[in-house]
Amino acid sequence: MNKMRLTIIALLVVGLGALAAIYWSSLLTRPVTTSTTDSSVRIGGPFTLTDQYGRPQTEAVLNKKWTAVFFGFTYCPDICPLTLQTLDQAKKKLGKDGDKLQFVFITVDPERDTPEALKAYLSSGGFPQGVIGLTGTPDQIAAVAKAYRATYEKVGEGKDYTMNHTSVIYLMNPKGEFVSPLTHGLTPEQSADVIRGAMKSQ
Template sequence: MPRRSVLLFAGACIAIAVALAAVTVVVVTGREQAAAVAEGTGTGQASVGGPFQLVNQDGQAVDQTLLNGKWSLVFFGFTYCPDFCPTTLQALEATKARLGAAADDLQIVFISVDPARDTPQALKDYLSSDGFPEGVIGLTGTDAQVKSAADAYRAFYQKVGTGPDYTMNHSLTVYLIGPDGRYRSALAHDLGPDRSAQLIQRVMARG
């Protein structure tokens, strides 16, 4: 092969290698950034949470003060949810198990985005199912009350379909709220019990 051709070939190989290296860096950096966001390692504090008026699974009127005095994991879902909601509840049970004694200061709050079907009794029956954590607080209310709570937490939900077989699209974020009722961090739904417990422990340590 002529010397010029060899040099051109070598230069092309180097260029390709550099391009591949650049792509690899972008992919890794993107993953690291996604992990950082999921673990709530940002320094800013989003405007999340606020007043709400709802009803618990015992039919009692409650407001945002039920979050005071304990750490809370708040998430939005509905009892007819086929996968994400039961999976999230099971994951939160596993997370609490990994927290040990710290779990005594942590409560789980499940807010329904389907008040038409999720009456207090429906919530009570659902949350007492085997495999779900004990002591989960289920909340529902009127359409307006649920919308107000979801807006406060910047939680998205939307009815899909008509008739009795409709479903609900909704955001999957779990919100970690401090004993003062203020937002501390967000847990991605796919973070997993181990990393979720580590995040909660870090945030609890900061107070």
């Protein structure tokens, strides 16, 4: 294989890589709506859960505000705390628009995450103020996770088990409709840009 052919192959690989990067970047920065898609791929929907104060909550909690919905658990050592802190910083970068945004944290570990446990966790230092924590029965959690196409899995046995779970954040509009994903790894600035763009497009 001569040098010219190797050069052409290398250029093609670089070009394809660049196109892939542009494509995924567009997915993260362009609002995605489910209003015109088939119902089988819809993200979000009805649920019945309990908040950290023991009050019943339904999908109506998403109405009238932009909402960042995130699945996690209180024993999570890194991703969950970091995600909540990143969201808090992103909200501050939105300025006045930050008042339009709320956070909903849905546990994937209902066995340990009682309303009392959620309340203690979310009221501890370093987390955003006003996060709505939601828990429920295993069946209720399974149903809401399915509605959001979120996955989770128990890992290990005994009291020290952990949970693998989806790390994407679901940005929902004030009608409770899915608009855009905020993927794990975005900076607060990048997350704020996605949220701001979504707000302007609605």
